[in-house]
Amino acid sequence: MAENIKILVVDDEPIVIRSAKRILGAEGYDVEGASGGREAIIMMEKKNYDLVLTDLKMPEVDGITLMRWIRKSRPETGIVVITGYPSQETIKEALELGIIDYVPKPFTPAVLLDVTHRALEWMKGKIPEEEIPKEEFPPSMISELDRVIKEYKNKPGSTIPVLQRAQEIVGYLPPIIQKRIARGLNVSTADVHSIVSFYSFFSMKPRGEHIVKVCLGTACYVKGIEAVVTKLKAELKIEMGGITDDKRFSMESVRCLGACGLAPVMVIDQDTHGTLEPKKVAQILDEYRPVSKETT
């Protein structure tokens, strides 16, 4: 199982390297050691390692610097931190650099073996970045998205603004886009998804060229929005949340547009249409259709 797996142990204490070699070597791993960050970088320039176990505090080039280099130049290499002085700050920084795990010093052979096994298992399960289909998301769109992600990166609380901008750029937020944003902002995909699924503004389905938002607030209910919705469904031949076959319209419901004086209300794109009646619906929709009726 452990064949051909190359591990580099980086520590300024030779005893750590020696014991790691002894423990992991016995399991069949190919283990080498480096006494500091500089030596490790030189070794990694020449040879690929699957996993790096590194100390944080080392003279000259420290663990954090080494990890930054690895992330930039050898992104496919897994990192596990071994440290005797886990301070909040360094651990946070290490986590941001995407370490798999960390081993507190001193450690027992069982702990080291366990952590190493788990790290390698985790890496095996790591899914390579999905290819973004070019037909659906042109490269210009993706580079605009990446620019926005970069602009907000490392700013606290930036997930919601980024998602809003992303939805403006892409039109909706499919899983592949959510994953790209999560990776770019260095937050978990689950966190991004939890936000997208929570706020009604975000849509995971493609939306039409024109978005019909129907108000289901109190005032609109009292003033008879239900009949308007029935008419809209019949006119567009879609259900709430759906999109027409020609992708011209999609219909969503919102909780009060704050225009209760105009109830019942719907908003198409940025235009508010108030005091609606079912019989007005067709005419309003026509405003958003191309002039010649034959094409529709």
Next chain:
Amino acid sequence: MKKSRTNLMVCAGSGCVGAKSLKVKNALQEELKKWKLEDEVTVVLSGCAGVCTRGPIITVYPEEIFYENIKIEDVSFLVEEHFLKGRPVEKFMYKEPVERLAIPRMSEIPFFKHQVLRVLRNKGLIDPDKIEEYIARDGYSAAAKALTEMTPEEIIKVVKDSGIRGRGGAGFPVGVKWEVCAKMDSGQKYMLCNGSAAIKDGDRALMESDPHEIIEGMIIGARAIGATKGYIYVRTDYTIAVERLQKAIDQATEAGLLGEDILGSGFNFDLQVFRGGGAFICGESTALIHSIEGKRGTPRLIPPRSAEAGLWGKPTILNNVETLANIPLVIINGADWFKSLGTDDSPGTKVFALTGSINNTGFVEVPLGIPIRQILTDIGGGVPGAKRGRKFKAVHIGGPTGGSLPESLLDMPLTFDDIEKAGAVMGSGGMVFMDDNSCMVAMAKFFLEFNADESCGKCVPCRVGTKIMRDMLIAITEGRGREQDINALQEISYDLIVGSMCGFGQMAPNPVLTTIKYFREEYDSHIRDKWCRTGMCRELATFYIDERICKGCGVCLRACPTKAIIGEKKKPHKIIQELCLHCKTCYDACKFRTIRVLPFSAREASETELAELAEAIAPVVAVKKTEKAEKMEEVE
């Protein structure tokens, strides 16, 4: 502002823009140019006037003449008549609902006459996109006073003495909250504005029509508590509000009213607009703070209060839009001036959004403590169709977590405490009026569907409780209600009140509790008699044309979507029960009120039984009499 003979204010609130007011403005300018009047008459965009259903609205100053529903094709006639020939055009003026007489002046229109404008004082008068106009009307003088002449302690004292209570929800005294935050020893503090509460017509209009007023209130608040950073949280779908606020912030920053060393006072305040993601729960303070932090907008347990540990764990003050808009006025005019309106416990004015079955919809500012009846009759102009027998039934105050109050409470003064005692909440200041065509059980069901949908799901009582209540209410409106359901609804409501983590869950049962309390007989009728007397719950109604009064006009016959109505001209019509969808279309269409709503069981009844049932609920003698009276009225 350029001096000209006449100023033409074209409303650019959401409603009017939706009714193409911007195109009307362009048309006006072109038309004026045609007559070479462009130097004499200036066309200006203004904030929302508050009567959105009548848009586009144009007000002519200095004469104060109010025009409504101006369409593009009306423009040339209006310009020629009013501005060239000097004859105000009656047909575009507001007409009072009873006698249909035109009322030219804005200040004489009852809707405006009974209002007291404080926070809305600039509505329709200034261009919200121009800071100079706000400044020209004494804007930012309160901020200047607070920053250069007052200490933070003095600001807090005035605000505390004024007794102003938060306009957003429970009505907590603003000064007290500020004081707690000001005393916190912390490097960083935050000043936030909640512009997210749903069903807040008034707040939205304020942000759109006078954004600088809110910014000024925030500067003063930030100074008082010692905050150097602030956010205005606005729902993304309030596009116009977001744009106007952003523009206003940019202008204020350029003018040195935001940013570093404001007005040379050494005080720094950086303000940003944060676009929310559209979740009802984000009106709750801790949920809103989570949302700004970039998380799911779920609330957390209080304490600690936000004033102690809020945004990013730092002391934070969150005030609602209307509260902040009051602050500059309190600073300039003092605590006593503020207290001169309203009651001892609820001083000042309050903006309410009127909607539903009421003649004048829109938002209004009135002194707290006035009776609801005054809003309904004097400002709102009563219930539409009053002549045809429509009657007021209930007013729902406070949005989906508010309560519905009956006619017997119409004389109750509108104060924070009275409203709460009655089972509703001031909260959003939304007032939905309902006439006798509205089924209160169906309303409760609607609100609980909403609340079950918007429950964030974090705590069990709210997540599960709202859904159980919703399902019970659906069952009742569909004829599957059981006698014990009413008690069960009340018990679960109690569980939500004591067990929910945040105000949303604690108030979510309000619509159910108030409708059971004030309209119990409707629940009984649904459950016991399987009869929704309004016909709103279609499973519990049978529609029947009272043949004794039907004129055979054919209106219902044409309106019926399933062609379930038969009958010859001028002969009484009939509904074929087997074809009827119970959609109530015929009921609304009939001008002679001949259609009766009978219980579900009547669907199987014979003709004679139907006639008897109809006679029981509306004796034909009485019906004919009112009809006669009505005709007399019309003749008069």
